[in-house]
Amino acid sequence: MNKRLSLKISISGVRGVVGDSLTPQLAARFAAAFGTYVGRGKVVVGRDARPSGEMLMDAVFSGLLAAGCQPVAIGICPIPSALVFTKESRALGGIVVTASHNPKEWNGLKFLSRRGLYLTAAEVEEFMDIYHQGEFSFAAADKQRPILLEEDPAGLHLAKLLSSLDVEAIRKKRFRVAADCCNGAGAILLPAFLEALGCRTVFLNTTPDGTFAHQSEPIPENLVELCRQVKEAGADIGFAQDADADRLAVIDEKGEALGEEMTLALAVQYILAKEPGPVVVNLSTTRAIDDMARKAGVPVYRTKIGETNVVEEVIRRKAAIGGEGNGGVIWPRVHTCRDSFAAIGLILEALAAFGKPVSALAREVPHYVMIKDKIPGTPEEARRILGRLKKAYAKEDISTLDGLKINFGDAWVHIRPSNTEPIIRILAEARTEDETRRLLDEFKTKLGSNLTLTAA
Amino acid sequence: MKLLKIGISGVRGIVGETITPELVMDFACAFGTSLDEGRVLIARDTRPSGPMLHKAVLSALVSTGCDVLDLGVCPTPVLQALVHKLRAKGGIAISAGHNNAAWNALTFINRDGTYLNDFQGEEVLDIYHLERFRKAPLSRLGKVKSQESFLGSYFKRLAAFLDRPAIAAAGFKVVIDPCNGAGAGIVDLFCRALGCGLVPVNNEPSGFFPHDPEPRPRNAAEVSSIVRISGADAGFLLSSDVSRVSVVAEDGETLSEEYTFPIVASRRLEKEPGPIVTNLSTSRMIEDVAAKYACPVIKAKVGQSHVIQALLSEEGSIAGEGSGGVAVRSFQPAFDGFLAMGLVLEAMAAGRKKLSGLVQELPKYHIVKEKIYCPPSRVHSVMDGVEKLFEKDGPSLIDGIKVEGPDGWVHVRASGTEPMIRVVSENRSKEKAQEDLDRLTAFIAQLV
Numbered sequence: 027m028n029k030r031l032s033l034k035i036s037i038s039g040v041r042g043v044v045g046d047s048l049t050p051q052l053a054a055r056f057a058a059a060f061g062t063y064v065g066r067g068k069v070v071v072g073r074d075a076r077p078s079g080e081m082l083m084d085a086v087f088s089g090l091l092a093a094g095c096q097p098v099a100i101g102i103c104p105i106p107s108a109l110v111f112t113k114e115s116r117a118l119g120g121i122v123v124t125a126s127h128n129p130k131e132w133n134g135l136k137f138l139s140r141r142g143l144y145l146t147a148a149e150v151e152e153f154m155d156i157y158h159q160g161e162f163s164f165a166a167a168d169k170q171r172p173i174l175l176e177e178d179p180a181g182l183h184l185a186k187l188l189s190s191l192d193v194e195a196i197r198k199k200r201f202r203v204a205a206d207c208c209n210g211a212g213a214i215l216l217p218a219f220l221e222a223l224g225c226r227t228v229f230l231n232t233t234p235d236g237t238f239a240h241q242s243e244p245i246p247e248n249l250v251e252l253c254r255q256v257k258e259a260g261a262d263i264g265f266a267q268d269a270d271a272d273r274l275a276v277i278d279e280k281g282e283a284l285g286e287e288m289t290l291a292l293a294v295q296y297i298l299a300k301e302p303g304p305v306v307v308n309l310s311t312t313r314a315i316d317d318m319a320r321k322a323g324v325p326v327y328r329t330k331i332g333e334t335n336v337v338e339e340v341i342r343r344k345a346a347i348g349g350e351g352n353g354g355v356i357w358p359r360v361h362t363c364r365d366s367f368a369a370i371g372l373i374l375e376a377l378a379a380f381g382k383p384v385s386a387l388a389r390e391v392p393h394y395v396m397i398k399d400k401i402p403g404t405p406e407e408a409r410r411i412l413g414r415l416k417k418a419y420a421k422e423d424i425s426t427l428d429g430l431k432i433n434f435g436d437a438w439v440h441i442r443p444s445n446t447e448p449i450i451r452i453l454a455e456a457r458t459e460d461e462t463r464r465l466l467d468e469f470k471t472k473l474g475s476n477l478t479l480t481a482a
Numbered sequence: 483m484k485l486l487k488i489g490i491s492g493v494r495g496i497v498g499e500t501i502t503p504e505l506v507m508d509f510a511c512a513f514g515t516s517l518d519e520g521r522v523l524i525a526r527d528t529r530p531s532g533p534m535l536h537k538a539v540l541s542a543l544v545s546t547g548c549d550v551l552d553l554g555v556c557p558t559p560v561l562q563a564l565v566h567k568l569r570a571k572g573g574i575a576i577s578a579g580h581n582n583a584a585w586n587a588l589t590f591i592n593r594d595g596t597y598l599n600d601f602q603g604e605e606v607l608d609i610y611h612l613e614r615f616r617k618a619p620l621s622r623l624g625k626v627k628s629q630e631s632f633l634g635s636y637f638k639r640l641a642a643f644l645d646r647p648a649i650a651a652a653g654f655k656v657v658i659d660p661c662n663g664a665g666a667g668i669v670d671l672f673c674r675a676l677g678c679g680l681v682p683v684n685n686e687p688s689g690f691f692p693h694d695p696e697p698r699p700r701n702a703a704e705v706s707s708i709v710r711i712s713g714a715d716a717g718f719l720l721s722s723d724v725s726r727v728s729v730v731a732e733d734g735e736t737l738s739e740e741y742t743f744p745i746v747a748s749r750r751l752e753k754e755p756g757p758i759v760t761n762l763s764t765s766r767m768i769e770d771v772a773a774k775y776a777c778p779v780i781k782a783k784v785g786q787s788h789v790i791q792a793l794l795s796e797e798g799s800i801a802g803e804g805s806g807g808v809a810v811r812s813f814q815p816a817f818d819g820f821l822a823m824g825l826v827l828e829a830m831a832a833g834r835k836k837l838s839g840l841v842q843e844l845p846k847y848h849i850v851k852e853k854i855y856c857p858p859s860r861v862h863s864v865m866d867g868v869e870k871l872f873e874k875d876g877p878s879l880i881d882g883i884k885v886e887g888p889d890g891w892v893h894v895r896a897s898g899t900e901p902m903i904r905v906v907s908e909n910r911s912k913e914k915a916q917e918d919l920d921r922l923t924a925f926i927a928q929l930v
Binding site: 044045046049050051054057077078080082084085088092130131162164165166167168169170171172 | 502504533538583615617618626
């Protein structure tokens with residue numbers, strides 16, 4: 027099978043390419059199935075700022091209305107705000123039209139439970155059964171309900187953030203902050219949030235129209251303009267949100283992008299000082315977390331990749347903090363979801379509490395270099411290759427919880443097929459860049475020769 | 483049995499049974515695909531199921547690369563006028579017109595502002611069945627705009643088309659019942675445009691239908707009593723899409739919907755004689771009116787699509803059906819309830835006559851109708867049986883079976899919108915009309 031599939035139906039929802047696999051019909055079918063699954067009550071419907079969002083949101087409305095649900099339209103809304111709103115508004119669930127960091131031709135649907143969380147694996151299974159059986163509970167004409175419009179969907183989230191943070195300590199510092207919303211949904215809330223924290227601000231890309239000013243993944247190569255702005259404005263710190271505002275990248279006061287692994291590391295560093303407790307991260311997150319937790323005397327729990335897996339473990343372990351190395355910070359005190367606003371708040375509070383510049387705090391985080399790479403490959407190809415590698419490295423310290431992770435002393439490599447794209451991800455981390463590069467190249471060569479074998 | 487009616491003019495069914503988002507989207511995609519990208523106007527009536535279909539249509543049209551101008555709640559004839567005026571590629575009306583609240587429907591409008599003709603309708607159906615929908619890539623997705631104020635230009639044009647000074651000078655007071663449908667609230671503008679006083683009934687665009695939105699005497703009790711109490715000059719009932727009208731006289735008499743067309747036609751032929759188009763099931767009154775002005779009568783199959791196609795191809799002056807739908811070609815080739823009400827008022831004003839007076843001038847026929855439930859699978863054999871019954875009477879078979887006699891006629895046909903067989907009987911003698919109807923109804927019931 028050489029053709030790349032453009033539709034992905036997985037635990038994290040549905041993703042596809044507009045104009046190809048992701049049609050209004052498909053979206054309406056999923057919405058009707060979801061309405062059938064949660065029952066005839068309120069269902070929150072929001073979206074990120076992508077240009078195809080409105081078309082798909084209309085399709086979702088139609089599917090929910092047909093199933094007798096009452097859609098609550100929250101429009102363009104940061105993902106964490108949508109999750110908090112779903113929980114606090116006592117809706118039966120929610121649907122968010124988003125494809126987070128995928129290219130702009132992509133879009134997708136994510137499904138939320140009444141707890142304001144993504145559906146768990148078990149819930150997805152139940153819901154998918156309804157979808158595949160195609161027996162939807164359509165409502166008769168006299169059971170149809172009008173769409174409700176919510177004017178301030180981020181308000182509940184903002185209130186939660188402000189009541190969880192030491193707002194006074196942050197306000198006193200009058201931080202100068204440069205922020206890039208990537209023309210995404212974060213622009214709905216970030217100005218109000220930073221104003222409430224007493225920051226003096228310089229903003230970039232705050233028109234939530236989905237015309238991503240740069241690739242939306244908050245990795246250093248996409249943050250050149252923000253780095254320049256930090257220097258020019260003499261800012262204390264720079265923040266870059268991804269398009270749906272769940273992930274965050276940090277720029278230090280010198281205008282240097284710290285790398286996305288550092289976002290969670292800074293938040294964990296502060297929480298371990300402020301209110302130590304268990305930490306939950308996925309298998310691909312930097313080993314710096316383990317080093318800091320060991321020092322603080324708290325356990326680290328590792329999970330499969332995928333926000334839902336981390337969130338479920340955060341809840342199970344009553345974690346003080348959790349997250350992913352891709353800039354996703356989960357601070358349960360606000361809500362158990364990746365939340366760029368919670369991350370911003372914690373890092374600003376850390377600056378205030380420690381009274382040090384962010385570059386100094388970053389230097390105190392144990393130093394590792396991680397390199398992320400990917401090669402094209404279908405899940406089937408990945409499965410075969412990983413099978414061979416598992417045998418070859420059976421004697422090492424390996425984890426097969428998700429793909430294959432091999433630990434070598436203070437370095438590791440993690441290989442796994444993507445859930446959302448037909449690629450195989452390969453990550454390596456070691457103390458120095460040379461060492462990491464050597465490890466990565468070694469495994470890429472192994473994977474490459476295996477792929478060639480497969481193709482032959 | 484699940485009710486779904488697919489025809490050249492659109493699709494109609496029961497919400498939640500046959501009318502689902504996917505079906506609606508597939509049809510809207512088929513229609514969008516049949517047009518070259520370009521702009522499509524959409525409107526709905528007030529039914530509570532309207533938003534579900536409306537969102538589905540929006541989303542589907544955008545996915546085919548059509549731009550959408552969204553009129554929101556809007557009467558179908560106004561949508562049709564705007565499609566033509568704005569040079570749009572087409573339109574979709576979301577309304578089941580006279581059907582009760584359980585139903586909804588899509589009706590497709592072509593660039594001329596009329597229902598699709600046979601060729602256009604069949605093209606849409608072919609695309610629907612093949613599921614060959616155009617999928618626009620992201621850069622070519624349609625754009626959606628809403629239009630809020632579109633009624634002013636329509637009513638200005640209507641007032642100019644009618645003899646507004648005469649109507650206004652007559653100082654009429656009218657009772658209008660839009661059945662809380664698409665005409666609700668808008669009838670106020672209609673009366674203001676023509677200088678009439680309005681006593682509104684069921685004039686909230688809530689979509690709650692206090693009676694079936696079918697303009698006919700059965701649903702006219704409220705209007706009749708208010709006409710009498712308020713001393714109004716006329717009463718009108720509208721379908722939920724404002725395509726059909728029935729009339730109540732100033733004495734409270736609820737007139738059959740069959741009267742709308744001949745009253746309007748008399749007035750129009752006086753001003754602009756020309757061929758009249760009607761269907762096979764419409765009262766013979768219209769033939770007497772045509773004879774008075776020496777105009778030919780052309781008979782088409784039942785349904786707005788067929789009647790309007792004939793109006794255009796035969797260059798007729800006016801077209802109408804016994805169901806209360808009337809179109810004047812020089813105004814717009816669409817059944818238009820506002821125009822029909824306006825022409826009734828113009829006839830009253832021009833002739834300085836009361837509505838009951840206009841009715842008295844019409845020949846007296848008695849028309850009675852019945853519909854008999856018949857599952858679609860039985861329709862053919864039942865119609866065969868009826869045809870055999872009338873074999874020796876030389877029936878017309880253009881649309882169902884019609885048999886004409888010197889004083890009346892009977893017409894049997896399968897409904898285009900419901901799983902029903904319709905029987906219509908008309909005669910100069912009331913008793914004979916009823917007798918023919920009863921006999922035929924019993925015969926058909928037995929065949930079913």
